[in-house]
Amino acid sequence: MTPTFETALAAFNAEKWSQASAAFTTLYQADQRPELNRYLAVSLYHDQQFLAAEQIAAENDGAYLVSAEWFTWRITIALQNQQFIFARELCALPQAASWQAQELPRIVTAEERAQTALAATQRVIAKQFYHLGDVPLREQQRRLLRAHQLPLADFLKGTQYLLVDPFLHPLLRATLLEELFRLRVKMTVQVHWLDEQQHTVSTAQLEGVFAGSAAQQALTYLQEQIAQNNPGLAANVRQTLNLQLMMLYPFADKIVTHPRAWVDWLAGRPLDQSLPESAVNQIKTWQSRLAKHLETLFAAANGEKSEN
Numbered sequence: 001m002t003p004t005f006e007t008a009l010a011a012f013n014a015e016k017w018s019q020a021s022a023a024f025t026t027l028y029q030a031d032q033r034p035e036l037n038r039y040l041a042v043s044l045y046h047d048q049q050f051l052a053a054e055q056i057a058a059e060n061d062g063a064y065l066v067s068a069e070w071f072t073w074r075i076t077i078a079l080q081n082q083q084f085i086f087a088r089e090l091c092a093l094p095q096a097a098s099w100q101a102q103e104l105p106r107i108v109t110a111e112e113r114a115q116t117a118l119a120a121t122q123r124v125i126a127k128q129f130y131h132l133g134d135v136p137l138r139e140q141q142r143r144l145l146r147a148h149q150l151p152l153a154d155f156l157k158g159t160q161y162l163l164v165d166p167f168l169h170p171l172l173r174a175t176l177l178e179e180l181f182r183l184r185v186k187m188t189v190q191v192h193w194l195d196e197q198q199h200t201v202s203t204a205q206l207e208g209v210f211a212g213s214a215a216q217q218a219l220t221y222l223q224e225q226i227a228q229n230n231p232g233l234a235a236n237v238r239q240t241l242n243l244q245l246m247m248l249y250p251f252a253d254k255i256v257t258h259p260r261a262w263v264d265w266l267a268g269r270p271l272d273q274s275l276p277e278s279a280v281n282q283i284k285t286w287q288s289r290l291a292k293h294l295e296t297l298f299a300a301a302n303g304e305k306s307e308n
Helices: 005-013 017-030 034-046 050-064 068-080 084-091 094-117 119-130 137-149 152-162 170-183 213-227 231-248 259-267 277-301
Strands: 188-192 198-202
Touching: 005 017, 005 034, 017 034, 034 050, 034 068, 050 068, 068 084, 068 094, 084 094, 084 137, 084 152, 084 170, 094 119, 119 137, 119 152, 137 152, 137 170, 137 277, 152 170, 152 188, 170 188, 170 231, 170 277, 213 231, 213 259, 231 259, 231 277, 259 277
Parallel strands: none
Antiparallel strands: 188 198
């Protein structure tokens, strides 16, 4: 018999956690609404299914920004899984401003406990993180995920080192830089960028990958001019465009100087005839450069051997 929300909630309130988690799992499989996500994640946590609780909660982090109580539960689940960097990023969100003072001390305490209780594990994670560029791309991605279990100080130390590592895939360097934006830390870092030069970046001046002018214009044009008539093509272009904007971070506005033409190129549409030849050449040059990095990325995703 399929459980109802009322019977699942009754089990939750009665602290029958195995029963509640089973009932909410069934309900959530049929309807992934935020309320069910919250109750399922907390039920799993109480049932000591900590990893499953984190996996479910991570499907809709925004669902926990509705109240102090639910926000505390999201932080609690994250900390139980040593997801310290994520917890800090969540606290740094503008929507969480009123709860930050309450939750940050909990994160600091959890980090300190992990440094003591999991000292050996933390050292391994840190060492592997700091040497990210020494391994194939798929392993780089795996190690980066594990690095979120590091305390903030160790994560920042490794990130500053990796941002100038020329052997790291540019998408991962950009990911690390965006992490600094999401953490809202204020520091000056050196970044080895796609032009093979080092650039000085103030993290306090960073914005989100898709918040820049070029990104906004490109995405708007894609939606208005292509998605309306060919949603399948628009979805493919959006996927590639997202990855390109990520790799170009934080200098996309300097490279994508003609956002509409950039999107037309990706969509296989003719470029505006009034576009200067220098602009066309810039698009061709950068599309070729980015395509090589994407090829490496897709090869890694498909389990193929490829150079970084």
